Amino acid sequence: xxxxxxxxxxxxxxxxxxxxxxxxxxxxSNLNIPFPIKRVYYLYDVPGGESRGGHAHKNLYQLIVxxxxxxDVLLDDGRNKKIVKLNRPNYGLLVVPGLWRELFExxxxxxxxxxxxxxxxxxxxxxxxxxxxxxxxxxx
Numbered sequence: 264x265x266x267x268x269x270x271x272x273x274x275x276x277x278x279x280x281x282x283x284x285x286x287x288x289x290x291x292s293n294l295n296i297p298f299p300i301k302r303v304y305y306l307y308d309v310p311g312g313e314s315r316g317g318h319a320h321k322n323l324y325q326l327i328v329x330x331x332x333x334x335d336v337l338l339d340d341g342r343n344k345k346i347v348k349l350n351r352p353n354y355g356l357l358v359v360p361g362l363w364r365e366l367f368e369x370x371x372x373x374x375x376x377x378x379x380x381x382x383x384x385x386x387x388x389x390x391x392x393x394x395x396x397x398x399x400x401x402x403x
Contacts, residue, residue, distance in 0.1 A: 298380035324380035332373030
């Protein structure tokens, strides 16, 4: 899916089950997200003013969730840019392959939970924006 655009990414509302003891949100492969979950990781203790991400994936889908606190996600398809603020743990940003992404403006104590469609593969990453731009032009 190399011809993807920022408009292919959506914020998904995840089911929130509320009771007096607290809330729970369940995420299940291929049920409330459109891919099998093969890897889960989280970012935390991001120093003020720092950003994370700064890369693209050729084949990987991600669901990015602000498990705690808030942060912004910049999506870039080489032509259009879109910033999405994540600040509720029962909403996740579905990021499709072929987009540059950067995470920034982390609040104090923010936790960024990421669920992915594939295991880590260094060959799936494009880590330089210039290479990403060239790759997008070739793959159209």
